[in-house]
Structure formats: C-alpha cells, structure tokens
Amino acid sequence: MAAEHGIEETPTAYIVHHLKHLQVGEGFWTWHVDTLFMSTLLAIVTALFLYAGARKASAGVPSRFVSFIEMIYEFVDGQVADVYHGNRAFLVAVALSLFTWIIAMNAMDLIPLDAPGYIAALFGAEYWRVLPTADLNGTIAMAIVILFLIIGAAIRAKGLKGYAHEWITAPFGGNPLLWIPNFALNVVELLAKPVSLSMRLFGNMYAGELLFMLIALLGMAAALSLGGSLLFLGQLIAGAAWAIFHVLIILLQAYIFMVLPIVYIAMAEEHH
C-alpha cells in the first residue's frame, strides 16, 4: 500500500511507514489521531459490550451472552478479592476497565497488517497505526491514572500527614540524616510502578507489531521476485504461528496490567 502514496517500495520504507502515526500539531502539542480514535472507539465498544451484559443481568437464568459477561466479571472480581481485602467495588471497576479495554486494544494487532491503513487511506489518511497500546502515550496514560489512584489510596488510608511522614521516614527510619535517602528511594519506588507498567505493555505490543511487519516483508519479497514465491508460504506459516502465539501475549499483558495496579493500590494502603 505504500506505493499508493508514492513512497519507494523498500523493506525499510515499508516498516518506517507502518510505524508512523497520523498526527496533527507541533512539538509537545502533537496529537496522534489514530491512537486517540482507535482507543476511544474501542473504549466505547468495550463499555457498550459490558453494559449490554450488565443491563440484562438478573438473579434469574442468564443467557449465554450474559453468562460470558458475568464470567469476565467474576474472574476480575476474584483476582481483586485475592489481593485486596476491603470494599473493592471501585477497584473491581478499575481492574475490569483495564482488562477489557487492553484486550480490545491489543486484539487490534491481529487485524491483517495492511487492512487498517488501506481503510484509513480511503478516508484520506496517509498513516494509520491501529494499535493504541503500541503507542507509549496510550500505555503511559493508563499508568498515570493508576499512579494517582495509588497516591489517593495511600492518602485515604493514612491521611495526608501520615503519608507525608512515610515519605521521609520509610523505609530506613526517622533519623533526620536519613530523610533525603528515604525521600529519594520513595520517588524511585513510586515512579518505577507506572514506568514499568507502561513500558511492559508498550514493549510487548510494539515488538509484536514489529514482528508482524517483518513477517509481512516475506510476502513482499515474494511478490518482488519469482524465485521468492516460497517466501509467501513462509509468510503464511510464520504469520499464523505468531498470531496464535500473540493471542497469548494479548491476554497475558492485559492480565498483568490488571493485576499489578491492584497489587500496587493494596500495597499503598498498607502501613510501613
């Protein structure tokens, strides 16, 4: 499809093209239109999907669809209950939105690589990255919300004074000489959480996407030369294998991004 935009058909150009966002604005005030559009669309789909099940859920015999929604809910609820002991109504909502939304976004990786760009081109968009979780902005946004939830939970459990006290006295002790090392370590500890969360998901999805692109190059090479027609078979086999394996990564990364924030929030409420 790159040829449609008058770009030279080389493997490098193909990959670079596929890694470009459709963007507006300059400098920091650049907006990735594709990421925003896809994540909003998938948030709406996820919300309506869950809402359709929640609206029909009752104490009576559930339909298959409602059962499926209830299964997801019960799974998430069970995971939260294992980690957090207290009123978990809000945390279940956090975990459920993270889990379902991330699965929906990650699953975009399974769409044939060139299809979204082709559709976007019909609407005049030159670039279209379909995977919001392979955009660091997408994953770091969720991690920042989690960061605020962690801080909020800690303040709620210990009070503003207690939390501030913990910042300078834990983990080494209350000696004034140790205040600065304590504070420094707490900064690292707190920031490591959102950074590791967002980097893990971003890295996994970005690498997955990249591998799909490399596999797609096999097909491109096949199209370019007669002798390379076997490479097309290679693309089919490698693409299928990676897609099947990628289903596991999609679910696993969503699961990790659901459980770790709950663990962090539960830890934040514990007293040192």
Place this chain on the structure above:
Amino acid sequence: MTINATFIGQILVFAILLWFIYKFVTPALSQALNERQKKIADGLAAAEKGQKDLAEAQSRAEGVIKEARDRANQIIDQANRRSNEIVDAAKGTAQHEGERIVTTARTEAATEANRARDTLRREVGSLVAAGTSRLLEREVDAKTHADLLDKLAAEIGRG
C-alpha cells in the same frame, strides 16, 4: 516512541471509561450475582427442607398406617370375642330355658299325677265305703270309720 499531548487525551478516555464502568456496569453485575447467589442458596435450603418434610411425612404416614392396622386388628379381636360371648350367652340362656321348661313340665306332671291319685283315692274310698255299707247292710258312719277308710284308700292308692 515519543511522548506528546496524546497521553492527555488518553487519560481522559480512560477516566471516562472507568467512570462509566464504575457507574453502570459493575454495580449491576455485582447486584445480579449477589441476588442469584442468595436465590440459589434459598432454593437449596428449600429443597433440603422439602426433602426433610417429605421424610417426616412418610414416617408419619407409616405410623398412621401401623396404628390403623393395629386398631383394625384390635377391633376384629374385640368383635370375635364379643360374638363368642354372645353365642355363649345365647347357649347358656337356651340351656336355662330348656331346663326351666323341663322342670315346669315335670312339676306340672307331678302335680297332675298327685291330683289324679287324690281323686282316685277319694273315689276308691267312697266306692269302698259304698261297697262296705252295702255288704254290711247298714250305713257306715263315715266319721267313725274315716280313719279306717283312709288307711284303706292309702293301701289302694299304693297298690
């Protein structure tokens, strides 16, 4: 991998999604599941209670049947005894009556025989007296010879 204003938009999207799910999805699901759990627990308890009631009713019914059978047997026994008693009583009465009738008849017969004997004796006595007076050609003073006449009559009666 550049960080730019996109993440601000993504935070808004996530916050709205979170709000929606917290407001409209999880409470409904949680309530429905809790209600179903309660309903199932109630249903199981009711089933257990029903089973217990059934067993109780069965044992009670067995008791009632056993009691009725006992009572029926008792009534049959009583009836048999009563009928035997009635038959025995009737037999006794009949025997008595028969004996009484026989006794009465015997007494009557004896009385009749005595009366006949008396009449005969009297007639024989008067016949003897008449015969004797005719033989002696004179009248026998009945009062004087009453003693003699009676003896004679007794002798005749015995013979």
